[in-house]
Amino acid sequence: MSNWERLVWNQRDALLSGLGVTLEICLLAFVGAIVGGLLLCLVRLYVAPLRPLAILLIEFFRATPIFVQLMWVNYVWPEVLGWPNTFFTAGWVALALQSSGYLAETFRTGIEAVPRGHREAALSVGMSRALIFRRIVMPQALLTAAPSLVNQFTVVVKSSTLVSVITVPDLMFQSQKIVNVWYEPIEVLTATAAIYIALVFSISQAGKYASDWLRRTYGLQG
Amino acid sequence: MSEALKQSLDLALFWEYRAVLLSGLLFNAGIFACAGLAALVLGLAAALLRLSSARPLRWIGTVYVELFRNAPDYVMLVWVHFVLPLLLGLALRTRIEFHPFLSAVVALGLVYSGYFAETFRAGIQSIPKGNIEAGRAVGMSEALILRRITLPQVVRRMLPEGLNIFISLFKATTIVSLIAVPDLMYRVSMVTQQEMQPLPLYTGAALTYFAIILVVATLLRWAGDRWSRSVLA
Numbered sequence: 001m002s003n004w005e006r007l008v009w010n011q012r013d014a015l016l017s018g019l020g021v022t023l024e025i026c027l028l029a030f031v032g033a034i035v036g037g038l039l040l041c042l043v044r045l046y047v048a049p050l051r052p053l054a055i056l057l058i059e060f061f062r063a064t065p066i067f068v069q070l071m072w073v074n075y076v077w078p079e080v081l082g083w084p085n086t087f088f089t090a091g092w093v094a095l096a097l098q099s100s101g102y103l104a105e106t107f108r109t110g111i112e113a114v115p116r117g118h119r120e121a122a123l124s125v126g127m128s129r130a131l132i133f134r135r136i137v138m139p140q141a142l143l144t145a146a147p148s149l150v151n152q153f154t155v156v157v158k159s160s161t162l163v164s165v166i167t168v169p170d171l172m173f174q175s176q177k178i179v180n181v182w183y184e185p186i187e188v189l190t191a192t193a194a195i196y197i198a199l200v201f202s203i204s205q206a207g208k209y210a211s212d213w214l215r216r217t218y219g220l221q222g
Numbered sequence: 223m224s225e226a227l228k229q230s231l232d233l234a235l236f237w238e239y240r241a242v243l244l245s246g247l248l249f250n251a252g253i254f255a256c257a258g259l260a261a262l263v264l265g266l267a268a269a270l271l272r273l274s275s276a277r278p279l280r281w282i283g284t285v286y287v288e289l290f291r292n293a294p295d296y297v298m299l300v301w302v303h304f305v306l307p308l309l310l311g312l313a314l315r316t317r318i319e320f321h322p323f324l325s326a327v328v329a330l331g332l333v334y335s336g337y338f339a340e341t342f343r344a345g346i347q348s349i350p351k352g353n354i355e356a357g358r359a360v361g362m363s364e365a366l367i368l369r370r371i372t373l374p375q376v377v378r379r380m381l382p383e384g385l386n387i388f389i390s391l392f393k394a395t396t397i398v399s400l401i402a403v404p405d406l407m408y409r410v411s412m413v414t415q416q417e418m419q420p421l422p423l424y425t426g427a428a429l430t431y432f433a434i435i436l437v438v439a440t441l442l443r444w445a446g447d448r449w450s451r452s453v454l455a
Contacts, residue, residue, distance in 0.1 A: 063435040064428050065393035067400075068407065072428045075420040158294035165400060172297065185304040193293060193301050200292040 007187045011178050018174030019195065025092045025170060026160050030153050032096030037103025045108060054104075061101025066159045070094040074166050091163035098159065099152050106148040110141030146214055150207025154200050161196065171195065236426030239413050246406035247430075250395045253326045253403065258391055260331030265338025272343055283339070291336030295329070295394045302329040303401045326398040334391045341383045345376035381446045389439050396431070406430070 008015070044054040061069075074090040077083065084090045114137050122132040164173035175192040179185045236243065271283030290298070303325035311318040320328070349372055357367040377384075399408035410427045414420045 059436060060432055063439065064432045065396040067396045068424075068428050068431050071407070071410075072424045075414075075424050079421055154292075158296075161294040161296040162397065164296075172300075176300070179304070186308055189297075189301050189305045193297050196294050196297050197289060197292045200294070201288060204292070 003184060003187045004191075007178065007182060007184055008191045011174075011188070014174045014178065015171060015192070015195075018169060018171035021088075021168065022157070022160055022170040022172075025088065025095070025163060025168065026153070026156050029092040029095035029099065029156050029160070032092060033099035033103050033152070033156070034149075036096060036100030038107055040100060040104035041107040041111070044104065045111065058101045058104045061097050062105070064098075066094065066098045067162055067165075069098055070162055070166065073097070087163075087166045087168050090166060091160075091168045095156055095159055095163070099156055102152055102155075103149070106145045106152070107141060109148075110143075110145040111137055113144050114140045143214055143218055147207065147211045150204065150211065153207070154203050157196075157200055157203065233422050233426050233429075235413075235417060235419060235422045239409075239423075242413065243406055243409050243426075243430075246404055246409040249323075249398070249403055249405040250392070253323065253330065253395045253398055253405070254392050256327040257330035257334065257395070258388060260327060261334035261338050261387075261391065264331060264335035266342050268335060268339035269342035269346060272339065273346060287336050287339045289336070290332050291340065293333055293336075295333055296397050296400065298333050299326065299329040299397060299401060302332070322398070322401045322403045325401055326395070326403050330391060330394055330398075334387060334394075337387045337390075338384070341380045341387065342376060344383075345380040346372060348379055349375050378450055381450060382443075385439070385442050385446060388442075389435060392435065392438075393431070 040054050040058055043050050044058065047054075064072075070091065073084070073094040074087065077090070077093075078085060084093055118136050118140070119132055122136045127135070160170060161172045164170050164176065167173065171192060175188050178188045182188075268283050268286050271279050272287065274280055274283070303320055303322065306325075306328070307318040307320045353371050353375075354367055357371045362370070395405065396407050399405050399411065402408065406427060410423045414423050417423075
């Protein structure tokens with residue numbers, strides 16, 4: 001029986017359940033980051049009194065390393081806010097915070113790239129501001145932001161490997177657990193690295209095709 | 223709860239251990255410098271491979287870039303620290319162990335060389351062909367053309383993106399504590415275990431990194447803009 005069979009194939013249940021947790025935490029974090037990023041961006045652009053606060057938060061989330069943020073959310077928040085109360089929650093919240101800072105800037109670039117004339121045209125045909133935002137600005141901003149959104153999702157997947165440090169049972173955690181049982185790291189860790197590389201590679205390739213398709217279909221320039 | 227909030231903002235403990243903690247930052251800086259240099263050199267080499275006219279070389283360059291650009295930092299770090307020495311040991315029939323510092327430099331250097339390669343490639347491709355042809359026409363060698371004509375322009379064009387990669391690299395140096403390089407985060411967790419007080423230490427670490435990265439990034443961007451303008455004008 002080869003080592004690959006013993007250490008990787010026979011452990012597939014653990015590794016697959018880890019992969020499931022990885023995907024789950026990444027999706028949750030990404031949805032959280034989109035909501036948070038949109039919120040931060042809208043406050044920064046349209047709520048003048050809160051603008052400095054939004055800028056401070058965006059800069060803080062962007063300029064603090066994800067590992068430091070993870071430790072901070074995991075150890076400090078529960079004491080101060082009484083939340084998050086599980087490692088899993090702390091994990092996705094930290095990942096979401098980090099990405100929300102980047103996405104806020106991505107959305108802002110997208111919104112600011114919409115030509116003024118479009119807004120003025122909509123105003124002149126009598127659309128309300130909310131309707132203009134929903135029907136004119138947002139669809140175009142999302143098209144511009146699409147490639148960066150996908151890119152940010154790959155960053156989330158890469159950073160998600162760190163949640164294993166706070167004992168969230170993701171793929172990295174399961175694979176290190178197998179290493180600690182058998183003391184034979186070569187096959188398990190190589191397989192784990194290959195899975196992560198394949199995952200991130202397919203996400204960015206799929207994203208590339210998707211944004212090319214969007215651009216072709218809706219006639220947006222690069 | 224308000225007691226906890228007060229405690230988390232009371233950075234006296236962080237200040238008390240400043241000598242221990244700040245000497246940890248030196249490890250971050252050292253790994254950043256070594257890994258950054260390695261990433262630049264390897265990245266340039268990989269970009270030249272990808273742009274080479276020989277198909278096999280191009281192919282090697284592409285595989286190299288996609289492999290390291292898509293690998294998570296932490297996975298790479300663990301792989302280089304625990305698997306690479308074993309593989310080298312099997313190949314050379316000796317027992318090899320990597321010092322954690324070396325593993326950190328190798329892992330981060332490889333991952334970030336993938337990012338640099340793409341930036342270099344985009345920069346090199348943006349140079350008008352005529353510049354290189356003009357260099358050849360006056361009899362410059364390929365190496366001289368790269369050094370005197372291509373690279374100076376490439377560096378200017380890749381500056382903003384390059385700075386972003388360097389900032390990411392500096393942030394990534396915080397994970398080296400996980401393979402026991404005694405950097406700032408490693409010392410924070412040590413002191414935390416000793417004092418049983420995580421709040422001020424982790425808050426202090428977050429604020430320290432935030433301040434360093436914000437200040438350095440702003441200064442570098444400003445200097446880079448000025449330099450680009452002065453050279454282009």
